[in-house]
Amino acid sequence: MKKHYLLSFVILFAVVLASCAPAAAPAEEAPAAEEAVVEEAVVEEAVVEAPVCVETVCEDADVAAVSAADVDAACAADAYGCAVIDAGQTVKIGMSSPMTGGYADFGIDAENSGLIAVKDACGYAGFSFELVAEDDEGGAEGGAAVANKMVADPTVVGIAGPLFSGASAAGIPIYDAAGVPLLSPSATNPPLTAMGSAVFNRVPFTDDAQGAAAADYMFNTLGFTKIAVLHDGETYGKGLATIVKSEFEGFGGEVVVFEGITVGEADYTPILTTISASAPEAIYFGGYSAEGAVLSNQMKSLGLEDAVFFGCDGTFGADYLSLTGENGEGSYHATPKEPPATDTKANFDVCYESAYGIGPVVLSPFSYNSYDCTSALIAAAKDASMLGEDGKLYIPRGTMVDAIRGLTDYTGISGTYSCNEIGECNVEGPQFWTLTGGEYVKAD
Amino acid sequence: MLPNDKTKSSLILRNILKYIRPIFGILVAVYIIWRLYLVFIVQNLYGPETWTRLLISGLIIGGVYSLIAIGYTLVYGILLMINFAHGEVMMTGAFAGYFVFEAAKSINVPSVGNPDLVFANAYPVLSILIAFIAGMAVSAAIGYFLEKIAYRPLRKAPRLIPLISAIGASIFLQNAALLLFSPQTRNYTNPEILSRGNGWKILINGSNVTLPYTGVFTFILSILLMVALLFLVKKTRLGKAMRAVAMDKDTAALMGIDVNQTISNTFIISGALAGAAGVMWGLHNGMFHYFVGFIPGIKAFTAAVLGGIGNIPGAMLGGMLLGLVESIGPTALDISYQLKDVISFVILIVILVFKPSGILGEVLAEEKI
Numbered sequence: 001m002k003k004h005y006l007l008s009f010v011i012l013f014a015v016v017l018a019s020c021a022p023a024a025a026p027a028e029e030a031p032a033a034e035e036a037v038v039e040e041a042v043v044e045e046a047v048v049e050a051p052v053c054v055e056t057v058c059e060d061a062d063v064a065a066v067s068a069a070d071v072d073a074a075c076a077a078d079a080y081g082c083a084v085i086d087a088g089q090t091v092k093i094g095m096s097s098p099m100t101g102g103y104a105d106f107g108i109d110a111e112n113s114g115l116i117a118v119k120d121a122c123g124y125a126g127f128s129f130e131l132v133a134e135d136d137e138g139g140a141e142g143g144a145a146v147a148n149k150m151v152a153d154p155t156v157v158g159i160a161g162p163l164f165s166g167a168s169a170a171g172i173p174i175y176d177a178a179g180v181p182l183l184s185p186s187a188t189n190p191p192l193t194a195m196g197s198a199v200f201n202r203v204p205f206t207d208d209a210q211g212a213a214a215a216d217y218m219f220n221t222l223g224f225t226k227i228a229v230l231h232d233g234e235t236y237g238k239g240l241a242t243i244v245k246s247e248f249e250g251f252g253g254e255v256v257v258f259e260g261i262t263v264g265e266a267d268y269t270p271i272l273t274t275i276s277a278s279a280p281e282a283i284y285f286g287g288y289s290a291e292g293a294v295l296s297n298q299m300k301s302l303g304l305e306d307a308v309f310f311g312c313d314g315t316f317g318a319d320y321l322s323l324t325g326e327n328g329e330g331s332y333h334a335t336p337k338e339p340p341a342t343d344t345k346a347n348f349d350v351c352y353e354s355a356y357g358i359g360p361v362v363l364s365p366f367s368y369n370s371y372d373c374t375s376a377l378i379a380a381a382k383d384a385s386m387l388g389e390d391g392k393l394y395i396p397r398g399t400m401v402d403a404i405r406g407l408t409d410y411t412g413i414s415g416t417y418s419c420n421e422i423g424e425c426n427v428e429g430p431q432f433w434t435l436t437g438g439e440y441v442k443a444d
Numbered sequence: 445m446l447p448n449d450k451t452k453s454s455l456i457l458r459n460i461l462k463y464i465r466p467i468f469g470i471l472v473a474v475y476i477i478w479r480l481y482l483v484f485i486v487q488n489l490y491g492p493e494t495w496t497r498l499l500i501s502g503l504i505i506g507g508v509y510s511l512i513a514i515g516y517t518l519v520y521g522i523l524l525m526i527n528f529a530h531g532e533v534m535m536t537g538a539f540a541g542y543f544v545f546e547a548a549k550s551i552n553v554p555s556v557g558n559p560d561l562v563f564a565n566a567y568p569v570l571s572i573l574i575a576f577i578a579g580m581a582v583s584a585a586i587g588y589f590l591e592k593i594a595y596r597p598l599r600k601a602p603r604l605i606p607l608i609s610a611i612g613a614s615i616f617l618q619n620a621a622l623l624l625f626s627p628q629t630r631n632y633t634n635p636e637i638l639s640r641g642n643g644w645k646i647l648i649n650g651s652n653v654t655l656p657y658t659g660v661f662t663f664i665l666s667i668l669l670m671v672a673l674l675f676l677v678k679k680t681r682l683g684k685a686m687r688a689v690a691m692d693k694d695t696a697a698l699m700g701i702d703v704n705q706t707i708s709n710t711f712i713i714s715g716a717l718a719g720a721a722g723v724m725w726g727l728h729n730g731m732f733h734y735f736v737g738f739i740p741g742i743k744a745f746t747a748a749v750l751g752g753i754g755n756i757p758g759a760m761l762g763g764m765l766l767g768l769v770e771s772i773g774p775t776a777l778d779i780s781y782q783l784k785d786v787i788s789f790v791i792l793i794v795i796l797v798f799k800p801s802g803i804l805g806e807v808l809a810e811e812k813i
Contacts, residue, residue, distance in 0.1 A: 100627040260782040266729040269501040270771040277494040301641045301654040
């Protein structure tokens, strides 16, 4: 009896395991394959050939070596010293983003874009660049842990991140002390550039701009006068929600409830019930798609069927769409403004899709920003590099930090950046999108 | 000067210490009554439909916690061991149920009126039954191996060591699930008769209050499982063996009870309960991922302690109480919703101060039957 018991459990377990892992993969790939097929069919009607990713042809330009004395002088004069990359090592650009957990889509998307940027940038003086993406789980503890790891690696010369504001706030002091420049594609919390950091720079709009735009859109365009504002208690979410509340009240609107929810819970019905007692026309949520999806799903059965769910750049993405399905219809989200339609952008779109099976700006709104940040860091590294006579590459860290802070008219896919003295390099934004018919559609 | 000295000042000190507990209790009670008065009498912001909704939410959240707490309390009652990996065992049950529903969703059984009919909707009761059986079986197996690998070798060790082993097993199971199933959050596709968010609609005060189908199912399931477990423990031979092992392992062995087999059976049953909780979690909440067992595991542990750990009806009571406090507490006391855990834990502290063994307090084996 004992043996049968045990054996039957083991067999059952094995059967379940065997059926699950392969089943998961086809289920995930099926929608992507369908999308690709549909896209190709549409393209074939218009163009004779399907667009192909045009990869950059790398030329190995000769770089003159700098004398040892000059190298020593430059490195000694630099406030942070030089990063020394031995022959055979790669020059590393780091990434600090959530790669596991509910926010993984953001990190995966950033890594995808970053890898394309590294491939497009080619090498320098025989040294190639490498992207090192580490998981910071989107929070302060992870942000600090990844920061310590990055500064401990002497070949890391810049970070295309951190992606999340919470991780940025924790990591900035560590990166500041080591002189590693940061160029974030997505950290929008306003106080980050007020911390007095010499190394932190960011490309997206700040939440001041996003909050004001959202309040304006809700009050003037959608005509709401009574809303509830929720946030997830994190740096980004709470900051954004506070701004929206004050801006909306400044317009003359009424914020009936301003509350924080706990991240990671599965049941927000109590707070939604309390909100429904005040009958707001919309619920603004500052936070990420994982919690936003739960809120949207549970809103519908609590007397809030007519209330509009207004999200932010943190709730935009495939994750929210797949988790809410019908319940997400009519919700609003934000992204940076759509980049101008250039050949570079079109080529990037094709390269991204052919490499990963889905398009950019599907998993997260910051695909183009991540590409631009990684490319800008690599370009600055190339400019600052000195090839020593001993075959090693010397990159003065202070020069890199100043180069990123001093970015002027750098043309990336998502626009032209110029960073000001506190590290704001903002492109325009935000652009609002609404979920209609199972798709994100630009909202006017 | 220690309070045990028989001097006048130490006597005063002892008196003060004697009265701290009642004073603390009275302070908390006064605060709660004052807040309730403010909310209900003075402000009177919320109508009966809001309170009904909050009550329903509370009972459902409580039902979910109870389901998980029952398994926790069983293992503690028999072995005096806190199985921190219980939440992860529940998570594996959720995954197993998910794959059953995915399979049921993809099998096409076209009928005359409906060419797209899938197995899950053609035979919903059967699909749900299979999902529960699969979830309970997988979780029971995980529970069995958990005991065999992580706890049995440490049976003679001091009480703290299996606890650390349990935490390690919990982390191991989380990361195993992460590696096997990817960090992606998955969604249950319920059969249509049990779809999430739908329920019976009650008209209160002009507003439609929904009593969700999945919520009622959760509540009834937790009561059923609790009753079944009580029956098992009190009326069957296996239950008798479990109680005997709980009282005194060595004497039980002398009486001819196979201690190893009994303990394994305990973990198998506890695992099966966790599996049922996992599948129910998926049906009711929809979303789950590799980390889903962690917070509910801690909450369920709190609920079990609240009701009296080792006591099965206590786990149910503690779960319900915790759910109700989390749901109604912030609104009834006019405290920020973000502080709901603070309220729950203050209530826990108050109850433990006055009754350290929890509300129902008695450990399973020592009941006077």
